[in-house]
Amino acid sequence: MKRTQFDFIAYMTPPPENPRGDGRNDVSIDCQTDEHYQNIVKCGFNGVSAIYELEMDEYQKALDFCDKYGLTMLVRDQKSLEQFVIKDLCITEKTVEEFLAEQGDEMQARLDAYAKHPSFAGILAADEPHSGKYPAIKKLQDWFAERYPGKEFEVNLLPDYASAEQLFNDKNAKYPYQKYLDDFVDIVQPEYLSYDHYALIVDHSAKDKMYLRPSYLKNLEQFAKAAQRTGKEFKVFLLTLGHWDFRTVATYADIAWQVYTSMAYGASGAQTFTYWTTLEYEPYNNKSHVTTALVGQNGELLPAWYAMQETIAEVRAFEKAYFNYSWEKCVYFLKGFSNPMTKNLDKNKDECLKKAKTSADVIVGCFKNDASKAYLISNLTDPKDNVTAKTTLCFDKDYDVVVWQAGKKTVEKTQKKKLNIQLRSGEGIFVEIK
Numbered sequence: 001m002k003r004t005q006f007d008f009i010a011y012m013t014p015p016p017e018n019p020r021g022d023g024r025n026d027v028s029i030d031c032q033t034d035e036h037y038q039n040i041v042k043c044g045f046n047g048v049s050a051i052y053e054l055e056m057d058e059y060q061k062a063l064d065f066c067d068k069y070g071l072t073m074l075v076r077d078q079k080s081l082e083q084f085v086i087k088d089l090c091i092t093e094k095t096v097e098e099f100l101a102e103q104g105d106e107m108q109a110r111l112d113a114y115a116k117h118p119s120f121a122g123i124l125a126a127d128e129p130h131s132g133k134y135p136a137i138k139k140l141q142d143w144f145a146e147r148y149p150g151k152e153f154e155v156n157l158l159p160d161y162a163s164a165e166q167l168f169n170d171k172n173a174k175y176p177y178q179k180y181l182d183d184f185v186d187i188v189q190p191e192y193l194s195y196d197h198y199a200l201i202v203d204h205s206a207k208d209k210m211y212l213r214p215s216y217l218k219n220l221e222q223f224a225k226a227a228q229r230t231g232k233e234f235k236v237f238l239l240t241l242g243h244w245d246f247r248t249v250a251t252y253a254d255i256a257w258q259v260y261t262s263m264a265y266g267a268s269g270a271q272t273f274t275y276w277t278t279l280e281y282e283p284y285n286n287k288s289h290v291t292t293a294l295v296g297q298n299g300e301l302l303p304a305w306y307a308m309q310e311t312i313a314e315v316r317a318f319e320k321a322y323f324n325y326s327w328e329k330c331v332y333f334l335k336g337f338s339n340p341m342t343k344n345l346d347k348n349k350d351e352c353l354k355k356a357k358t359s360a361d362v363i364v365g366c367f368k369n370d371a372s373k374a375y376l377i378s379n380l381t382d383p384k385d386n387v388t389a390k391t392t393l394c395f396d397k398d399y400d401v402v403v404w405q406a407g408k409k410t411v412e413k414t415q416k417k418k419l420n421i422q423l424r425s426g427e428g429i430f431v432e433i434k
Contacts, residue, residue: 006319007235007269008312009074010045012276013062014299015052031276031299032058037065039295040275043305044312047072049124049271052279059114066119074154075114076124096139108147115148122152128162128196129155130169131180134187141188155190156237157181159197160219178222185226193223196237196273200247200254200383204289210247210384214340217261217330217363221345224265224327235269236262240304241278242291249293252307253383253426259311260378260428264365266327272308318404318430325367325374332380333391334361339380352396352433360389362423377421378428389423395433405429 014036017029040048048071053059059075066073114120125144126137141153158166158180165171167180184190199216203209220236227234238258242248249255259270277293294305315322329348332339333356342361350366352373365376381387398414403421412419421429 003233003268003323004320005046006263006315006322007047008045008315009047009049009269009271010040010043010275010294011049011237011271012051012274012278012293013048013053013073014040014276014295015279016058016061029298032061032065034065034068036295036299037069037071039299039301039305040071041069043294043309044316045071045275047074047121048275049074050076051274052276056110056113060117063114063117063119067117071119072121073117073119074121074124074152075111077110077114096136096143100139100143104143111144111148115151120151122148122154124154124156126155128158128166130158130165130167131183132169134184138188141190152191154192154194155184155188157184157193157195159195160215160222161197161213177219181222181226185230185232190232192232192268193227193234194236194271195219195223195234198237198239198246198273199258200239200249201245202247204245210382212341212382214343217341218344220262220265220267221330224267224330227266228327233268234266235271236267237271237273240272240308241274241293243278243288245289247384248291250303250307251383251426252310253386253424255304255307256311256314256426256428257379257383259315260376260426261363261380263315263322263428264330264363264376264378266365266367268323277302314405314407317407317409321374321402321404321432322367322376322430325369328366328368330363330365332361332363333358335359336361341380352399353393354396355394356391357394358389358391360387360391360423362389362391372432372434374430374432376428376430377423379423379426381425383426386425388425391421391423393419393421393431395419399433401434402432403429404431 014031016032050062053062063073137155144153160177164173168175197216197219199213201211201213223234239246240249274293276295277297278290292302294302294308296302331348331350332342335358339361361380363378363380367374379389395414395417398417401412401419403410403412
């Protein structure tokens, strides 16, 4: 069935009291409440991904809330499939078979209980595995698909800046990142692709200097082309939690920049990392530089929550039109002579969009269907700089165009083969030519 909705998934659900999952500190309040799940819906998300739940009753309670409010839920049951992949207990097909023979019935009983919920969308089966785990993941995926057809078996891959040891379980490996991605596609044959690449960087050792990771667009291009080649969708994770050398995200530009650059490459969904501020925060010994996410530790709505709400509302306005087209390629137009993020990209041209004059760098996703073409234009400048892109798109001839911007639809005509647009920092627009 053809997709009509962009997936916005809130990763890291409201935690239960005293969570025993990834969060190690005690929380004296129970945040699994109507109010906090209503806030997820108000923000615009259509699904969640569980993380702090550990016991079955905690997952069941989260699923009950999702049933009630029309959300889907990816369960990350740390007592079922995931631990055996993550902890290297199953890294060959043989050990998977042994594990399934010994514990498959118990594991299925847990998953059967979740599957009774209408909101159960599937499971987060493995997060950032090395390639040596692919045969095991394939075996577990087949086991899961046989029992839960139509449900997601999500495997989230590493980005291109991961180390050789992270990617290939060998610190001396000389393989390119492309092999990590291609082997996953060929061995696992997943239903869709997912990965995380966080480009908004802050250098704490250099007076908190901010910059954009140069390989961000190339990594997007790799996933877009893999999805195009295989007929799969791909989804991304968004940076929404300040941690390590990643910035604290607080503004519309911070979030919109990530969403629209991903959509320029044809992404079909995005998860937050994270929705809830992680409970591992240690204010007096915070070596991980953890700050805040969309929601504070006690559930307060932060500026980033409202920025996410604004961005989601914009995408919801044109998502059906967006999914009427297939991604074809990307072209880019620069104010100057170079941009580190465009250095290694494919040098594409478009037959209809001939050129552009722009006051700031933009990336343009080119889409098509049997009848027409469309473009997703995204302001490529660093959100920290708050730069508006004033851009003139130059076409091969005059067209009637539909422009989707800031949640609104306008119908226009190009003038002398040109369309003038203006993009706020981080903003993207969708243009259909007729």
